[in-house]
Amino acid sequence: MANPDAAPLARRAVVATLLKDRGDMLVVSGLGSATYDVHAAGDHDGNYYLWGAMGGAALVGLGIAQAQASRRVLVITGDGEQLMAFGALATIAVAKPTNLDIVVIDNQHFGETGMQGSHTGRGIDLAKVAEVCGFATAETLKEMDEVEALAGTLQAKAEGPRLFVIKVAAENPPRSLPSRDAVYVKNRFRAHLGLPQG
Amino acid sequence: MQQTTVSNAADAEAAAAAISGWPARLYAILKAADVRQMAFVPDAGHSALIRLFQADRQVTTNVLTTEEEGIAISTGAWLGGQRCVLLMQSSGVGNCINMLSLPLMTRAPLLILVTMRGEWAEFNPWQVPMGRGTQAALEAVGVKVMRADTAEDLVDTVEAAAALAYEGDQQIAVLIGQRLLGKKKW
Numbered sequence: 048m049a050n051p052d053a054a055p056l057a058r059r060a061v062v063a064t065l066l067k068d069r070g071d072m073l074v075v076s077g078l079g080s081a082t083y084d085v086h087a088a089g090d091h092d093g094n095y096y097l098w099g100a101m102g103g104a105a106l107v108g109l110g111i112a113q114a115q116a117s118r119r120v121l122v123i124t125g126d127g128e129q130l131m132a133f134g135a136l137a138t139i140a141v142a143k144p145t146n147l148d149i150v151v152i153d154n155q156h157f158g159e160t161g162m163q164g165s166h167t168g169r170g171i172d173l174a175k176v177a178e179v180c181g182f183a184t185a186e187t188l189k190e191m192d193e194v195e196a197l198a199g200t201l202q203a204k205a206e207g208p209r210l211f212v213i214k215v216a217a218e219n220p221p222r223s224l225p226s227r228d229a230v231y232v233k234n235r236f237r238a239h240l241g242l243p244q245g
Numbered sequence: 246m247q248q249t250t251v252s253n254a255a256d257a258e259a260a261a262a263a264i265s266g267w268p269a270r271l272y273a274i275l276k277a278a279d280v281r282q283m284a285f286v287p288d289a290g291h292s293a294l295i296r297l298f299q300a301d302r303q304v305t306t307n308v309l310t311t312e313e314e315g316i317a318i319s320t321g322a323w324l325g326g327q328r329c330v331l332l333m334q335s336s337g338v339g340n341c342i343n344m345l346s347l348p349l350m351t352r353a354p355l356l357i358l359v360t361m362r363g364e365w366a367e368f369n370p371w372q373v374p375m376g377r378g379t380q381a382a383l384e385a386v387g388v389k390v391m392r393a394d395t396a397e398d399l400v401d402t403v404e405a406a407a408a409l410a411y412e413g414d415q416q417i418a419v420l421i422g423q424r425l426l427g428k429k430k431w
Contacts, residue, residue, distance in 0.1 A: 098350075099343075100343065102313065103316070103317035104317075107317050107320055107321035107324065109318055110321020110323075114327035138309055142307050240325065245354075
């Protein structure tokens with residue numbers, strides 16, 4: 048049961064908890080705060096950070112998941128980024144990858160551009176959307192113990208794609224900036240998978 | 246029953262076209278290039294190629310709600326070590342523009358086969374503006390455009406484009422002229 052009096056979760060602590068014991072999981076981050084959160088949790092060769100291409104994060108995750116069937120892929124993105132790819136939830140549900148999880152760090156705002164309110168603060172429930180689309184699991188988390196429990200399941204086998212919305216405070220922690228050189232990050236990511244440069 | 250008959254006839258027609266025509270030759274080229282993922286928003290001109298890929302268990306296919314999704318899937322596929330081809334019509338190119346920054350910045354191979362609308366015996370004027378802007382829009386963001394207006398040229402062009410994309414890390418759109426596709430039956 049969610050405690051209505053609990054302080055809203057801090058996004059950095061949420062992402063750090065999800066990635067604490069990441070094993071050989073591959074991670075894609077959506078532009079803006081999600082990319083900073085993933086970098087702040089520790090730079091890693093198995094991370095691919097988006098600095099733009101809004102709406103692309105979950106689908107980059109799908110492409111990786113389809114190419115790397117034996118690895119688990121975790122997409123960490125924001126509510127605004129996922130809202131731009133509303134249809135992607137349908138595409139991913141139809142594709143039915145069993146190794147792809149999407150975590151939406153939901154502060155109900157466009158944090159990078161002045162904290163304008165987003166749709167998720169006005170009744171649009173991305174977990175319900177994912178559920179209706181046919182995701183194997185779709186849940187909204189509001190408590191840290193729920194996040195800790197989720198972290199323990201991210202490497203487990205799944206029946207299909209999963210989406211977790213984690214409600215967090217609308218705050219902008221100090222930026223933690225990964226390389227913007229996407230070619231470098233790509234070659235590092237591919238080398239991590241034993242693939243040649245290119 | 247009527248519907249089934251029509252569908253079977255359409256299937257048979259597409260299958261025959263696929264065996265004898267350019268779709269089968271493009272499929273063979275893309276298979277030889279080790280394409281393992283295909284994503285599409287359908288177009289009548291791509292129907293035979295779509296069917297060939299969907300029947301191929303070695304290739305993962307994704308039907309998209311909008312074309313830009315395929316740009317992101319293609320880049321993800323490359324990050325994960327697989328080659329992807331995208332199929333769309335010219336109207337869909339307009340949906341892709343910002344997402345193209347992803348393969349361009351990543352320098353990830355991108356191969357899009359675009360069936361053209363709005364340029365040859367087009368019955369629908371709503372197809373004309375994007376048809377007119379397809380090449381310019383792609384080139385404006387930095388995608389290399391190649392074009393073919395005959396079946397023979399198309400086969401050679403796609404073979405060259407696949408090498409440029411997958412071996413040379415380039416972002417390529419091949420425009421398939423509407424004249425080659427023939428007048429849409431309406």
